[in-house]
Amino acid sequence: MLRYRFYVVGCGGTGSLLARDLAKLLTSSPHTMTLIDGDVVEEKNIIRQGYQFQDIGENKAAVLSKKINALYNVDAYVIDSYLTKNELLVDINKNDDLYPVILGCVDNDNTRALLENTFKKCNGAVYIDSANGEYEGNIYIARIFNNKQIGTLRSDVYKLSNDHHPLDKSCQNQVADGNIQYLVTNTKMAIGILEHCNALLENQLKEGVQIVKRFKTVFYTQ
Template sequence: MKYVFIVVGVGGTGSLVARDLPKLLIHTNSEMVLIDGDIVEEKNMVRQAYQQHDIGENKANALAKKINTFYGNICESVDHYITKDEILELLKKYEQHIPVLIGCVDNNKTRILLEHTFKQLDECIYIDSANSEYEGNVYVVVKSGQETVGKLRGDAYKFDLDKHPTEKSCEAQAAAGNTQYMVTNLKMANMVIEHISALLHGEIKAGVSVVKRFEAIHIVPKH
């Protein structure tokens, strides 16, 4: 199988997923795309996969450069926030690949866009990560033709009507601060990587993985 892994949001969790994902893709025909409109800042050094020399550079571009340097030309970057149907257009370049959407964003407006994208595709795996300071969960949905296994986050509960990053002022984005806990981001990223590893070994499990302090469980959906 050839997959294209599209990581949307390369901040606290997404940058760690992007950092380790290439190791799983060695000796495969799969590729990856990183999407984020954020710029690396000094505060990101604490819990994200960036270094001092990345400050001032776009996050997706900075990570893609490192990945392509160490693992070959397997990573594309999109240095702005996604808009409706943009991923569908992007996927036209990857017609021979099965798309795997990996959501690591901090706003529901983008999650709605990702779920819209998932619904438009005939075949897709969607892995959506969300967390607060000390806990979080990962929704995994697998779609092939007319069959969908697992629930989208939006099917499980109603999204709050927050703002897409393109609608936020610079001041509002800065005010969001650095509230997530480094260990939580590491645990969330590891859970996402575990699901990707299972997928590559033909053992993908739809459902919800719940991550808490000192605890992690996976709930399989009922048929």
Template structure:
């Protein structure tokens, strides 16, 4: 509850489901979350069953295996938005891309970084990193704010495509 937008009634509920409910409370039925690990095919099937919506994938994950799954799904979709956030101790970045008729605009993380596809990622979660003082609360808050700006743009029918770099005392978008 200290690190994310949760309240006491959310304890015990899947955090993706709890946050989707909060978003929908304020903005209508815009957000759906899946409360289990999925394959690329399951994710594509989930998206295909919702033809009335424009797919927006937001990656706030702690491992490259899931990033690869999200990127593969994004590349498969004819039209979609993909926003991927990652951070370390003091800095981070947000990659934002748009597929329009399978032409990609913006930036995708794997075009800059080598992503490791591990079946069972051993990386620590954000909460575990913060508990060990390896990752600071301010860094996560700045990253969350940057993602919120991206989501706000989408809700205003705009996309801030490209890369946003978040450092300890600055933020740069290019």
């Protein structure tokens, strides 16, 4: 049986909710998880993200991993910085006995491009990438098997924009924080990713695209 390492990249609205429930899915299993984010918890994050007031000022990935390790029988590791180059690939190669599952929960295409490049350099990997607005979103599921890509990446469908990386301070003003509808949509996205993770663990993962709209979801297999 493969041993997976699930990389939750981005611990904001979708990622923090996903990490909380992914830990439950992995508890008492041989699989592990790594949380990746360079951001810190702010008061405005409390409403729609998986944090509490006592977490304010703490690194999101670090404080979330502490909760997971304390509550569940699962190993949750941390990269408490933003991805800028090949940090994820270095960690994947360092843990080459674990099959990487990259879970993209970021809000910018610059980081998505980094994740796609990392995915393409893996001998075997799964990449599940989510993106959403206030009311709807989508999830792309792809896999590399025998050095061949199965499924579509986001950049295969449209050109990724050259938007701001999280390290660019002009990107830090997130109007979504505190928005209840975003909480609802982020929760739906997290559940969607979690369902694909569960399918992977049951050897039933299907590559494709899941469209999440208000009051409904549609999954297109590839």
